[in-house]
Amino acid sequence: MHKASRFTLALALAGLVVGLAPATANATPGRGVSAVTVFDQVTGGTQYVLKEITLAPGGSTGWHFHPGSVTGVVERGVLSHHDATCASDGVYHPGQAISEASGPGYVHIGRNLGAEPVVLEVLYRVPAGQALAVDVPNPGCSFE
Template sequence: MRAIHRFTLAGVAAFSLALLPGTANATPSSGVSATILAQTTVGGKDYILREITIQPGGSTGWHYHDGTLYAVVKEGTLTRTESDCTTNHTHKPGNTIVEPSGADHVHIGRNLGTSPVVLDVLYVNPAGSPLAQDAANPGCSFQ
């Protein structure tokens, strides 16, 4: 049970990072709210579990993570687009998501549906790192 708790905590932390302010050219999130459910630091890593809600039409803004993010879709459908603007991932309730770390993994999460997207996200980051690093739109026709 403890391993499941840490998994969920890490995923929530990672997604939350995406909501923090960053560079001047960053694309801000919209329609996103989050609640930290648990957090701890072990062995130089922060494990943060968050529940994130993205309202219809909302998005996380373009971002990347300094650590690995693990998420489970609880409600709604999340569309994630990578920085090449063409690679889309659609995640429905019960689907899991793993987002790798690093500035070479810029992406955006959007709710293109008519009901809220609810995610449980566990962030596993280097201790003291933000949950996400904002990034500029890589040139996609949407924000």
């Protein structure tokens, strides 16, 4: 296939994928977040992904939920965690573990309210082919 034709086909397929992707109105994507994938393996229909996630000072994960279970450990900094009622459901310091329930019934946000980066080691266990997290709108809290 000609190089220009492959490029055109790739653009068309990308447009189709974007067009078919479910839209989330007013979703609150993270800001000041970076992640490095350490491990990604599918076994028995479950995808196991280990990521090192860094939240810059003032950063947040954005409001989201997970299709599968999530466990993590704070390596550096202090993670402030809130649920969809806007209440704090935990403040996590270095060495502390955090577990998050799965599904749209557990919308939450992680925030770095401190002056140094928050570094997390996070293990996701999701059904193979599912997203690790789904961004959702702010549930009405005065913060993002």
